[in-house]
Amino acid sequence: MLQLGGMVPLTTIDFPGHLAAVLFCQGCPWHCRYCHNPHLLPTNVAGKIPWAEVISFLQERVGFLDGVVFSGGEPLLQPRLPEAMQAVKALGFKVALHTAGIIPARLAKVLPLVDWVGLDIKAPLHAYKRVTGLAGSGFKAEESLDLLLAARHVDYEIRTTVDPGLLGEVDIQQLTTLLARRGVKRHVLQDCRPALNLDKYQQLP
């Protein structure tokens, strides 16, 4: 069903106000230098957890957990994400999604299924490639932001990781102003986690 690189059985912080399990989807085509889950970027690796095991785990947690977070990597890369979310909802769990909005058409498909989205908006448009390493990535994120803001039933948080090597104060100010103009209600600036990132990971023996 999903190519999963890991699972956290309980989190209190990844789905605000909810006790949840986190499923880490394998694969992401972007290459943010600060990515703190670099082992989840390749797609040419075997999934670590069979879906049947996930469902069996969740069946045992009915009544104890409120929700399930689909995180990554980039969950939108998984073609069967809608099916997986439906299976989780059928067990009575709420659904949260962490995404960078890399495939807007797939976000549109899952928005009717999700209760909360943490959407990364990484930079103002002119600086997107500097962060993700990919030309055109900012247009995808912008389109996804439009879709999310139009989905009135979905609660959300827009997140920006502040790496001083990639974004300057002017960039942050521009982005904050732009998001406020777009009517974004909750925008969170996050510090980089220096312990492990894509740069350090690629230097490991």
Ligand code: SF4
């Ligand atoms: S931080 Fe960037 S590279 Fe890492 S998973 Fe998110 S979008 Fe992909």
